[in-house]
Amino acid sequence: MKRFYLIPVLLFLILVLCSCTEEDLPKPTQSGANMIACKVNGKPWISEIKSLFVNGEKFSVTSGYYEKPNRYFVLWARRVNDDENSSIQLAIEDLKSTGRQTFEVNSNLYPGNYPTKNYGYYQNRDNRMDTKNYVTNTNYKGSINVTRFDTINYIVSGTFEFTAENLDGSGETVKISDGRFDVKYR
Template structure:
């Protein structure tokens, strides 16, 4: 009899809702000008958050500059912190939908900074201190008539003595 009374209690206590997978916490990959941005940064969801007198997600595209220049700039204040993290990526010679390499030095690059980290690991910007940068920016929609640009991205950054920065499953969709 005691076992029958304890069984429902054990079932209730044993049932816990699993947390959503990190990728499920990102906005969907759209191509409609939805003003959406998200990625996994070292396996954790990373989206724009906070405000410092300028928008936390800016995309600019100039088709006449260096064969088409795309810049994606995003920042956040994690968990209400007073410090900023930011991601910037893009580059030149982006004139149509397609995949474009992000490289250590060249037409297309990616950057990360977390101003709460100790130097020198707070900024992953340029060579020679940044020794490894590789990845891909894929533009899935570039519609100047409708003013929509969308795409996906992934990249890895390394600086000696610092943890590697791995950005995966990135997506952006912006009305220009």
């Protein structure tokens, strides 16, 4: 008779263990929270800096909006802690309004070229300082959906996803999914 009581307890424990996540992504916002988050190959990634200082200031998300000749928008986010040094970069060649734009062309992002096309980019540097650079191209694509483009309060928010290929020619890819961003620009 005691065995029948054990089955519901085991089922409950299995449900609890399966519902736990290692880290939840923040909910999408549109308030200029200076946040970017996504999943990298299924694992949560949230921009944060714990040990990197630039010009005496700590930063994890930065953006730029350049009006000439196009309305070029670049969003760059970093994650630096004891285990990880990685960054994500999103670019829109001509940001004029809300809506979906795709990452599907070769952007000539590397080495040292200043891209002028839409692209998604991921960089990861491990503890040995080996750097892997991944960028979208005609074979590995993605998109960005701008849900708020506020030119009065200087806020850009939205979602993104992409698959990018390692620039070393190995054919290795990275999948970025469930992305969301909410930044102030100037």
